Amino acid sequence: MDSEDLEGMKVSELKILCKEKGLRVTGNKSDLIERIQQSSPNPKRVARDTTMDSDIDNAIDRLLDRHDRRKSKSAPKDTTETPETSIVEAEIIEEEGPAQEQSAKELILVDDEPEIEPDEEKQEHPVERQDGKPLKETEKKTKNKTEKESISPTRQFRITRLQVAAGFAAALILSATLWVFLQRDSSFTAQQVRYGDSIEFSIQQSTINIEGDDMVAILRDSISPSAFDQVCSEIDVDISGIGSLSVARGTDLDTVFPSDTEHRGAYSVYDAFGRVSLAAKQSLNHELDVDLQGKTWRENGIECSNAGWSYPENKLSMTTESWRHISDRSVIRTETDLEFTDSDGESTYVEATTFGTSILPGLGAIAPLLSIPLLPMDLQEFFGDTVLEEGASSSEDESWTWNVKKERNDPIHGYVYPISISNDEIEACFGYLRMDILVDPDIPWPVQQTADIRLDKSLATSQCSVFASAVSDAALPEGRLDMRMDMTVTSSSKGTNEIDWYDEYDSEPSPGDDRPTNAGKKDWASHMPDESDSRASLEQITTCLRASHPLSDAAKALDEGGYVWEATYSLNDEDWNLSWVDTQDKSGWIILDWIPDDQSCPIADSGDWGNDDPVSWDKSAIPSTLTLDYLENRLLNENRYAEVNEVMILDSQEERQYLGYRAVSGEIDDISDLLSSELSTGVVTVVLHSEWSSPDRTRDYTFDVAMDATSSRVIGWIQISTSSE
Numbered sequence: 001m002d003s004e005d006l007e008g009m010k011v012s013e014l015k016i017l018c019k020e021k022g023l024r025v026t027g028n029k030s031d032l033i034e035r036i037q038q039s040s041p042n043p044k045r046v047a048r049d050t051t052m053d054s055d056i057d058n059a060i061d062r063l064l065d066r067h068d069r070r071k072s073k074s075a076p077k078d079t080t081e082t083p084e085t086s087i088v089e090a091e092i093i094e095e096e097g098p099a100q101e102q103s104a105k106e107l108i109l110v111d112d113e114p115e116i117e118p119d120e121e122k123q124e125h126p127v128e129r130q131d132g133k134p135l136k137e138t139e140k141k142t143k144n145k146t147e148k149e150s151i152s153p154t155r156q157f158r159i160t161r162l163q164v165a166a167g168f169a170a171a172l173i174l175s176a177t178l179w180v181f182l183q184r185d186s187s188f189t190a191q192q193v194r195y196g197d198s199i200e201f202s203i204q205q206s207t208i209n210i211e212g213d214d215m216v217a218i219l220r221d222s223i224s225p226s227a228f229d230q231v232c233s234e235i236d237v238d239i240s241g242i243g244s245l246s247v248a249r250g251t252d253l254d255t256v257f258p259s260d261t262e263h264r265g266a267y268s269v270y271d272a273f274g275r276v277s278l279a280a281k282q283s284l285n286h287e288l289d290v291d292l293q294g295k296t297w298r299e300n301g302i303e304c305s306n307a308g309w310s311y312p313e314n315k316l317s318m319t320t321e322s323w324r325h326i327s328d329r330s331v332i333r334t335e336t337d338l339e340f341t342d343s344d345g346e347s348t349y350v351e352a353t354t355f356g357t358s359i360l361p362g363l364g365a366i367a368p369l370l371s372i373p374l375l376p377m378d379l380q381e382f383f384g385d386t387v388l389e390e391g392a393s394s395s396e397d398e399s400w401t402w403n404v405k406k407e408r409n410d411p412i413h414g415y416v417y418p419i420s421i422s423n424d425e426i427e428a429c430f431g432y433l434r435m436d437i438l439v440d441p442d443i444p445w446p447v448q449q450t451a452d453i454r455l456d457k458s459l460a461t462s463q464c465s466v467f468a469s470a471v472s473d474a475a476l477p478e479g480r481l482d483m484r485m486d487m488t489v490t491s492s493s494k495g496t497n498e499i500d501w502y503d504e505y506d507s508e509p510s511p512g513d514d515r516p517t518n519a520g521k522k523d524w525a526s527h528m529p530d531e532s533d534s535r536a537s538l539e540q541i542t543t544c545l546r547a548s549h550p551l552s553d554a555a556k557a558l559d560e561g562g563y564v565w566e567a568t569y570s571l572n573d574e575d576w577n578l579s580w581v582d583t584q585d586k587s588g589w590i591i592l593d594w595i596p597d598d599q600s601c602p603i604a605d606s607g608d609w610g611n612d613d614p615v616s617w618d619k620s621a622i623p624s625t626l627t628l629d630y631l632e633n634r635l636l637n638e639n640r641y642a643e644v645n646e647v648m649i650l651d652s653q654e655e656r657q658y659l660g661y662r663a664v665s666g667e668i669d670d671i672s673d674l675l676s677s678e679l680s681t682g683v684v685t686v687v688l689h690s691e692w693s694s695p696d697r698t699r700d701y702t703f704d705v706a707m708d709a710t711s712s713r714v715i716g717w718i719q720i721s722t723s724s725e
Helices: 003-008 011-020 029-038 052-074 098-103 118-123 137-151 161-183 213-222 258-263 364-371 379-383 424-429 466-475 538-548 553-559 628-635 642-647 671-678
Strands: 087-091 106-110 158-160 198-211 231-247 267-270 276-297 304-325 331-341 347-354 400-404 408-410 414-423 431-439 448-455 480-493 563-570 576-581 587-592 603-608 656-664 683-693 699-708 714-723
Touching: 003 029, 011 029, 198 213, 198 276, 213 231, 231 304, 231 480, 267 331, 276 331, 414 424, 424 431, 538 553, 538 563, 538 576, 538 587, 553 576, 553 587, 553 603, 628 656, 628 683, 628 699, 642 714
Parallel strands: 106 158
Antiparallel strands: 087 106, 198 231, 198 480, 231 276, 267 276, 276 304, 304 331, 331 347, 347 714, 400 414, 408 414, 414 431, 431 448, 448 480, 563 576, 563 656, 576 587, 587 603, 656 683, 683 699, 699 714
């Protein structure tokens, strides 16, 4: 049959012809013609039981045939054939026999875009009502629908082919999701932190309450001078805001030694001894709204009154970067930048660098507890490889008690595990530390963390161990500190490669590398050994004191077995300020002007500490130390501590700079005593101090450095900037 004959046939005739040839009958007129022309002279399509397409085609063919027969019976003979619609019928058939085929339910598939042949559209006549007027389109549809319903012997469904596909897809997705959910393991281990991991979080309903002037003094003195100078006895703080935590991924440029590039993502960082170590860098940011209130001093500045002190609507912006050694996860270095802006717009800036110790003095071993509320917990560091599942709990010999509760579907975070945590030693000795966290197995930090802390050594019980009790008595002031912090993760992103914790690396310094030996230590006589030949040494100044002022209290104290427990040298005018103590626990101070030309040391001022004696005589507790000259040169070495060297370069005569040391054997109260957390009976700390003003005289700066005189280990440094009065 040639093309002209096929073109002259109607679509219905072409479909019948296709059916006779065993061809598919779907498509428009051109598709049918092409299919017929490409077929062989006697094509017979054999139904295949193994494919869904052939089953559907056979069902459609049979239903089309039945549909055509019904149309021919119901349509008037004198009317021109109406165009083919896109409605086809398909039967769900069983293979047992024709009886079941007759009773099968019919499924009508409606094409999403009905196709009408142009030739047939021209021949279409409008359907008329009994009154001779054309039917409206809606009436036509209603009539066609009624006719089809009356024709069909069974109930019909109307769905589009697109809906069929969507239905199959939805069913597959649902079944796959259910399978994954039912097959997933309900236990997990804490997620390992990766380079590039990060979260963002919000802080709400968070408060800090401090009672007792000794406790208040920790915060007041650490940032003085500031608005907190007016606070006494009580402080209440309300906190809210946002924050973020991320583990930075370093590049090859962030490492000093070429061999360290094997640990891509890590950073080279200078440690407490000025050596280069390899570490993972973590950044913690806070943007907080802070409301403050409390009590203030009476007019005499000595007694605390009941008068209220209130500073609402303050801003606190803080960034803390810490570096953890990849070989043992210990904190090598921490750098904190803090800006506090009060409601009047006055700002205080704090820049602090510490090496494994707290920025706040006076708390010793307790200080790390105060970082818990502000820092999302590292789950893998806390739980290790412990399998976490419903009912899992800590062992009896652990100081931290925790238990995992039943998994639940949180409205914000999805499926999470609630875990409760507390510390038994703290509860037995000085209050409590309790945490409730929600854990998503795919995130290395809690997605929600609530910390509740109370520190008050008056709450000690008979269960308090000797060591913990000593920590409390030595490091925790009188008073009470309450902290509650609620933190919720708002977004998270996953990093790349995991951190190689506890892995050795080629450039790793050994414990004794670039550190002074015990051979360099010397016992004290009447002061810390100095032995400097580039400035007036302590040996020179004490010799001059005894020779030139033998009747002074300071000279008598040294002659009778006392010692200089604190000494400060002015780098500006070469004066020495000596604080002494005698064998009867009497303490005082004396300032000597050093005149290099004639090696003289006139007394500039002197006095007694009186009832405020800061120390008691305890020479046996003073350890052997390195010399002051050696430690000074090491501390000011720009290749070890570039930041310290930069600050201590004298820019103007108005800048005041001091070098010295301090020996303590009791309670401590300033940055020079940060080593108190080691509970040593005697601590000697080398200190550097600088103070200056900005060129425009609008801001005042102070800078303090502390170093352990027995090991040359730098404890840290802190710079504070305030508005000039």
